[in-house]
Amino acid sequence: MTVPYAEVIGDPVARSKSPAIHRFWLSRLGIAADYRATRVTADTLPDYLAARAADPLWRGCNVTMPxxxxxxxxxxxxxxxxxxxxAVNTVVRGEERRLTGCNTDAAGFLDPLRPLLAQRHWFRMARVLGTGGAARAVVYALAGTGFTLVLAGRDAAKAQSVLDSLAPEGGHHSADLACFAQPTDFAFDAREGCLDLVVNTTPLGMRGHGPLRFDLSHAPPGSLFYDIVTDPVKTELLLRATAAGHATFDGLHMLIAQAAAAFALFFGQPAPREHDAELRALLAA
Structure with missing residues (x-):
């Protein structure tokens, strides 16, 4: 490879949409560079980073599961x-082969929510499903924008640990993910002037994974459902939420926004976000 390049690493990584996103932007800006996907496991990670740090053409990488x-x-x-x-989702190569870990997930997650967050609310609550690296970014982002959180995972103790480390103040709660699978008869109020989110950060609902079991009775009227899964774009959770009259955001919102922040770090120019509609159509095809 004779041009500057960046890449996404993880295991599995073959279905990643990141190469399509970054190559789309590189083409629109006329930048002579490349972006690719490379399978890297926990065992091969040290050798991979050592080799890439020594490559002056390598600009960095996005980091995905695990x-x-x-x-x-x-x-x-x-x-x-x-x-x-x-948690790190972006690594940038600097001078003297120094590698800096960055996180663009938090800003990327909040990006489509900005118009809502600019409004005033009497109360903001989010039910966040999952306790992995993406969940940590979501918890950090939402706690910093005035949300009371219910963080649910397969291990409620781990969920509480995440809250203790990232949002020790604010009256947040942990829960077992399984509790949301069963219906509830809780009588929600009208929620006027409130902002309620349900956020899936787990791989459940992703192609090749099991279903996410979430009973919609746990969502107050007028909730916003946000599923960061990108394959499929319209997950079963979002389809059910839409049918029940809730607003939704799909995972492409976060994926594109966090990629834009990484793109600027890698290639030194802002991503051309004015082409988002065309990019979304490409990714959803």
Whole structure:
């Protein structure tokens, strides 16, 4: 390879949409560079990073499952967000082969919510499903924008640990993910002036994974459902939520926004977001 390049690493990584996103932007901007997907396991990660750090053409990589936390011991520095969250989704090569871990997931997650967050609410509550690296970014982002959180995972103790480390104040709660699978007869109020989110950060509902069991009776009227899964784009959770009259955001919103932040780090120019509609159509095809 004779041009600057970046890549996405993880295991599995073959279905990643990141190469299509970054190549789309590189083409629109006329930048002579490339972006690719490379399968890297926990065992091969140290050798991979050592080899890439020595390559002056390598600009960095995006990091996906299961490496977002495992990559950290091999890095030289962290940006403020990655340090606070304790998870890295972007590695940038700097001078003297120094590798800096960054996290663009938190900002990427919040991007489509910005118009709502600019409004005033009497109360904001989010039910966040999952306790992995992406969940940590979501918890960090939402706690910083005035949400009371219910964090649910297969291990409620782990969920509480995540809250204790990322959002020790604010009256948040942990729960067993299984409790949301069963109907509830809780009588929600009208929720006027409130903002309620249901966020899926688990791989459940992704192609090749099991279904996400979430009974819609746990969502107050007028809730917004946000599923960060991107394959399929319209998950079963989002289809059910739409049919029940709830607003939804799919995973392409977060994927494109976090990729845009990484693109600027890799290639030194802002991503051309004015082409988002065309990009979404390409990714959803």
């Amino acid at each position: 490496l977002k936390q495992r990559v950290q011991p091999h890095l030289h520095a962290f940006d403020r967000t990655a340090r606070a969250i304790g």
